Each structure stands twice: as C-alpha cells, then as structure tokens.
Amino acid sequence: MSKIVKQEMMGMNGDTACAYAVKQCNPEVVAAYPITPQTIIVEVFSEYVANGEVTTEFIPVESEHSAMSTSIGAAAAGARAYTASASQGLALMYEMLYIASGLRLPIVMTCVNRALSAPINIHGDHSDAMGARDSGWLQLYCENSQEAYDTIIQAWRIAEHKDVLLPVMVNIDGFILSHTLENVSVIPDDAVKKFIGEKKIPVVKKPNGELTPYILHPDYPASIGAIDLQDYYFEHKRQQAEAMNNALKVIKEIGEEYGELTGRTYGLIDPYMMDDAEIAIIVMGSTAGTAKYVADLMRNKGVKAGVLRVRSFRPFPRDDIVKALKNIKACAVLDRSMSFGSYGGPLFTEIRSSFCYECDKPIIVNYYYGLGGRDAPPNLLDNVFNELKNIAETGKTGEEIRYLGLREGEKDAVNYKAELVSFKDLNTGKIGGK
Amino acid sequence: MSIIKPKDLALTEEKLAPGHRLCPGCGEPTTVKLVLKASDEPVIVCSATGCLEVSTSIYPYTSWNVPWIHSAFENAAATASGVEAAIKALKRSGVYKYDKVNVLAVAGDGGTYDIGFQALSGAFERYHKIVYLLLDNEAYMNTGIQRSGGTPSYASTTTSPDGKVIPGKLQTKKQISRIMVEHEPAYVATISAAYWQDLMQKSKKAFAADGPAFLHSFTPCPRGWRHADNLSIELCKLAVQTCIFPLWEAEKSDGKMVYKLSAPSKQIAKNPDKKKPIVEYLKLQGRYRHLFKPEEKTELIKQIQDWVDTEWNIILERCGEK
Numbered sequence A: 001m002s003k004i005v006k007q008e009m010m011g012m013n014g015d016t017a018c019a020y021a022v023k024q025c026n027p028e029v030v031a032a033y034p035i036t037p038q039t040i041i042v043e044v045f046s047e048y049v050a051n052g053e054v055t056t057e058f059i060p061v062e063s064e065h066s067a068m069s070t071s072i073g074a075a076a077a078g079a080r081a082y083t084a085s086a087s088q089g090l091a092l093m094y095e096m097l098y099i100a101s102g103l104r105l106p107i108v109m110t111c112v113n114r115a116l117s118a119p120i121n122i123h124g125d126h127s128d129a130m131g132a133r134d135s136g137w138l139q140l141y142c143e144n145s146q147e148a149y150d151t152i153i154q155a156w157r158i159a160e161h162k163d164v165l166l167p168v169m170v171n172i173d174g175f176i177l178s179h180t181l182e183n184v185s186v187i188p189d190d191a192v193k194k195f196i197g198e199k200k201i202p203v204v205k206k207p208n209g210e211l212t213p214y215i216l217h218p219d220y221p222a223s224i225g226a227i228d229l230q231d232y233y234f235e236h237k238r239q240q241a242e243a244m245n246n247a248l249k250v251i252k253e254i255g256e257e258y259g260e261l262t263g264r265t266y267g268l269i270d271p272y273m274m275d276d277a278e279i280a281i282i283v284m285g286s287t288a289g290t291a292k293y294v295a296d297l298m299r300n301k302g303v304k305a306g307v308l309r310v311r312s313f314r315p316f317p318r319d320d321i322v323k324a325l326k327n328i329k330a331c332a333v334l335d336r337s338m339s340f341g342s343y344g345g346p347l348f349t350e351i352r353s354s355f356c357y358e359c360d361k362p363i364i365v366n367y368y369y370g371l372g373g374r375d376a377p378p379n380l381l382d383n384v385f386n387e388l389k390n391i392a393e394t395g396k397t398g399e400e401i402r403y404l405g406l407r408e409g410e411k412d413a414v415n416y417k418a419e420l421v422s423f424k425d426l427n428t429g430k431i432g433g434k
Numbered sequence B: 001m002s003i004i005k006p007k008d009l010a011l012t013e014e015k016l017a018p019g020h021r022l023c024p025g026c027g028e029p030t031t032v033k034l035v036l037k038a039s040d041e042p043v044i045v046c047s048a049t050g051c052l053e054v055s056t057s058i059y060p061y062t063s064w065n066v067p068w069i070h071s072a073f074e075n076a077a078a079t080a081s082g083v084e085a086a087i088k089a090l091k092r093s094g095v096y097k098y099d100k101v102n103v104l105a106v107a108g109d110g111g112t113y114d115i116g117f118q119a120l121s122g123a124f125e126r127y128h129k130i131v132y133l134l135l136d137n138e139a140y141m142n143t144g145i146q147r148s149g150g151t152p153s154y155a156s157t158t159t160s161p162d163g164k165v166i167p168g169k170l171q172t173k174k175q176i177s178r179i180m181v182e183h184e185p186a187y188v189a190t191i192s193a194a195y196w197q198d199l200m201q202k203s204k205k206a207f208a209a210d211g212p213a214f215l216h217s218f219t220p221c222p223r224g225w226r227h228a229d230n231l232s233i234e235l236c237k238l239a240v241q242t243c244i245f246p247l248w249e250a251e252k253s254d255g256k257m258v259y260k261l262s263a264p265s266k267q268i269a270k271n272p273d274k275k276k277p278i279v280e281y282l283k284l285q286g287r288y289r290h291l292f293k294p295e296e297k298t299e300l301i302k303q304i305q306d307w308v309d310t311e312w313n314i315i316l317e318r319c320g321e322k
C-alpha cells in the first residue's frame, strides 16, 4: 500500500518553489537581503509575512553579512533560521559562512547560483557556491524547481540531524531555474510540518563534563563562540569533518524517507542510464536535464551514453561516484566555475583524485562551460558525447582541460593581449586619446 | 528610579565572573559587570571580537555566567538582532519560558565606529529591542592599539604614531552617540564607571526601553593610553570633569529625541568654573606625551581644548542648557 501523500500541482519558478517550501516549513526567523536572481524568494516570502501566512520573524537586514550574522544569532537562540543569497551576496557572507558551520548551527540557505564579479554578470554559474565549498556547509545542487522545493524541506532534517548539525546550502541555477516556470508538485502543509518535525536542541558536553543544551537560554548559561586556541581548535575541526562525513548517510536516509512520502527519492548522486553506459557526462545542477535529454538521443543512435548528476558536492560522495563510473570508458566532467590556477575545475579535480588509487578508471576529461550564464544547449552536449565516443574508441585522451561553447582565436577586444605603457606615454598621446 | 546602594551591588550575582584575563586597570569588566547587574531580567550577551571577548572566553574556561555568544567582529548588532527575533518568534509559538529576556550587544570602538557601524545602524533602524553597549577605549586594543574612528586628536597609536612630522592622529573623534541619537532609537546615553550610580540608572533605562538603546561607555585602557593601572577610575572622572566626555542621555518623547544632561555634567553646566582644563586629563596619559615632551606643544593642546569646548557647547545646546 502506498503511503504517498496527495499532492497539488503548482506552476512555480525555482525561487517561488523555494519560498513556498520555506513558507510550509515556517521557520522562526528569515533574514535576507535582495540580490538578482534570488530576489523573488525575498519578495514572495515578504508577501507571505504581510498576509499572515507564516509566523516567521522576517528581518530585512542591511546586508548579506548581517543576514548570516542574524541567522547565526537566531539559530543559537534556538530558532530555525533561513536565508537566501547569490553571487556577491554570498561572497559578502563568506566570513560568516565559516562561523555558522563552525558553531554547528543548522541554518538553511538557498544559493541561487550566479557568476561572480568582475566583470559583473547576473546570470547563472557555480562560481559563487564554489567559492564557499570549503566553508563547512553542505552543498546540494538541484536539477529543477521540483527538486528545489523538495530539497528545502529535506534540508532542515539533514541540517538538524544529531550526527550532522551543520548548515545546508541548497543550490539552484540562476535564471535557468530561479526564473523559469515549471510544474511543481507540492505536498500539504501538515505533511511538511510532520516531516520536518519540531525543532530539537542538541545536548553537548561542557569542558567540565556536565551536559548542557547547546542554546542561548537563561537557564543554561553557555558560552557559544569562545576563543579556541592551539590546545582544542584542531579537535573541534576534526569533529566538524566527522559531521560532514556523517552527512553522506543522512542525506540518503532523509532522501529515501522523503521518497516514501512523496514518491520522489533523492540521494547523493543521480545516475541516469549509467548501468551499461560506456561514456558519461558528469554534471551538477540544471544542465543535467539537458544532458539526460541528449543521452536519450545518443541511445537512440545506439551509443551507450549516460549521465551522472552530482547532487551533493559537500559532502563529496567519493565512493558512490567511483562505483557509478567504474565501468565507464571515458567521461567528461562539466565545471560551471573556475578555480583559477588549478589543474581543472572544482568538480573535475575532486573526481580525478577520487580515482587516484583505483585500478579501473575511466579516461576523464574536463570541460569548462556555461560561465556567466552562457547557454549549454543540446548540440554542445552532443559534441561532448561525440568527443567522448572518439576518446573511448581510440583510447586517446587528447586535451584534458577543454572549453565548451567558448569563442577562441577571434581577433576582437575580448582576446586582445595587453601591452604596458608609462604615465609619460599617456601624457604624450602615444596611444591616441583625446 | 530608586537609588542603587553599594550593598545591593554586592548582593547581586556576578554575571561576569572574576578570573578573566583582561589587564589590570582595564575599564571594560568594570562597566560590563555594572551594566549586567542593572538587568533585573535574564540577559543574553552578544560580544563582538575584541579584548573583552578574547579575555573572557578562552576555551575550556569562560567568565560568563549568562548565555553568551561571539560570532565575529563587525556584527554584534546583527547577531543580537537574530537573538532578539528568535526569542520573539519562540515566545509566539508558546515554547519560550521567559516573558522578557534582555539582549545585550557589546563591542569596542573598532567594532562600533568603524567596521561594525553598518550592522549597528541597520539594527537600530529596524528597531530591534536590544541594548548596544559600546566599550570605547578609543583604539583597536586587542590587535595592539591601532587608531579607530573613536581615537581622539593627537593621540598616538600604532597606526597614528607621533613621528617627526606627524603628531599622532590628525582627525577628530567621531561623535558616535550623537549619530545614534539621529537614528531616533528609544534611548541613548553616555556612561562613565566613575559615576556608577548614573551608569546603572541609565542601564536600567536602556533595558526597560521600548526599542533599541545605545550605551556609550568611556573605558580607559592603561596599556593603550599608557597610564598607571590605578588611574582608570580617576580618568573616568576627569573625562567628565574636563567635558571631553560629558554625561548625557537622550530619550524618545512624543516621537522626538530629547537630550538631557546628567547630574555630574549638569553641575559643570551650572558652574562653568568647575570645568577643568583638558591638559590635566592629557598629561596623565602616555599617548599624549609628545604634546608635552621634549617641549610643550601649546598650539596642539589649545586645538584639543577648542575641540572640547566646541563639542561641549553642542551638547549644552542639545540639552537646552544654553
């Protein structure tokens, strides 16, 4: 007998789907600052507040730094706290991201992925979240608005799980998801309420051995955020690493429990036609949808193509990924951000190092793509599969680091190599001027 | 408000316990203890990074007998906003035991005049019911005495040292409390531990205020100001007697901020003869030594005196004493 709850289909973009899920979760505190393409979340949530649809204290803070600081204060005082940001906003929060995770506060945030300045660009890529990949937040990347909605609801359970107690960042691609209308199945309010349950307070051990609830509460005076020097800091960081590790199991468990409720099960990775695949695209976020579509086309042509979508980037599901790619001949890791000076993008380097000690490993190439919202249409991914097919057949890797959908070699301003002149040259009009 | 007796002080619980590692003569714990003693309700403290934070919370020890959080340097007001909002929401959902919990944000001058100013301004504009205590020791002391927006003219700090051509900080002290009054919060007051009853009365008002309250504490730092450890309270007194740090409060009344001079400064307003020359205050502090040695820099001292007089007159005007 199916226990799946009755659901309603709503037309929503990714931002609204997030706001709607947050409304149903009704956290005590939401503190946020607007930034494109996250703005809709803040606006829609403000309407819920104005119309009395939530009992949340909504704090329209004066900056993202304060959004995270306020969320930290609220979470430490025992509240559920939510915020949302993107790009420059997330960058401004950077200091506080580490503090939220280091203080082990289960805050939930949507990051509507957007390129980082300079040059300023409001469109989708993963540079913002990747800049925060070592900040101790869990990072889940969504393929569509449905997943955005579903993941916000699961995020509280994951973050507040006693073996985790870490903040969770739910990533959705700017514009492609945030601003695109999709059908989203929503579950009833009371089902959400029941699924996330009441907020529980962790009990921790004080240095003197006594137990105490980890909360700012008059009856249990605790010092949260103490200075922690050479003699203890390292152990605390180790605990944090352990919690991140535990999250691998918890994300799966919660994703399965959510599946029993909704019929939509989630895990750390999302393999598509990977069982017998010989070539595969590995990707995060909305591009996975396009890649799956192209994989279908390849399959129609008799090519054994598959897609491995990485849903959880932090924690990084190394074992699951290795297992999923074991029998692959050649695969392409698509990175929607750059780690300047690194040999390959963030996802590529993680995946390659995952295979370091494996005997059976696929040929792995890296494609940078989609920076600043550059489109990744089916024909581009089709090229990737064709190149992979060639690599698989010949066994020749060729260039390991590649670019997808990039104009190169054009003699225009974008590719002009700068020369240097002196101030004196400027005064003598050496290079023209007024 | 009733007069607070020393006996009452002795009998109330120490919310900031002794054994912390602040320097001998530091003005910070004196003020903090007194402010905390003024809270009749439970209080939650949100500290900014700075001397107080690092000296009271070295893990696995803590001096705090009240719930305390430190998250970063520039965000005490934002962190406190979150605590206040959380309690409000938790009370609404019926799970919170206490009806009134005071939320106290504490920060130094660096965390207030400079890097924390945005968060402070935002929290006051949003009208969170928090008390913000500024411990003004007139420089970044925790990192080794660097200048701040609160450092007064010609004070020597490690980033405004008195050199062969520059005699210490060239700019004047920012009038942060007056700026806070312009936010039109519920309450603003200046406090000095030498006048502890005034300090406690004002703290009580701040905790009882129906909106954000700002307490600006004059807080000597023997290390940074280079004065003898036992002179801190003397300097707290002299600062008021010379009028470089007048005691006043501003309260919202009929939607308008009304300034009022506090008794110790009011006495001087009534008897201007009692106003001591600033040189008496300056010469006790090594940070001003270059104004006296090798020879007295009469012109610079006069500039400081002129600045004190101008600012004092502004306060007298605002308080309706002119």
Ligand SMILES: Cc1ncc(C[n+]2csc(CCOP(=O)(O)OP(=O)(O)O)c2C)c(N)n1
Residues within 6 Å of the ligand: B049, B050, B051, B052, B073, B074, B107, B108, B109, B110, B111, B112, B135, B137, B139, B140, B141, B142, B143, B148
């Ligand atoms: C973002 C950031 N910048 C710089 C610092 C380094 N820092 C720590 S405390 C401090 C100065 C504190 O000065 P103040 O606020 O006046 O407090 P005091 O230590 O004098 O009480 C500085 C610069 C920091 N912790 N965080």
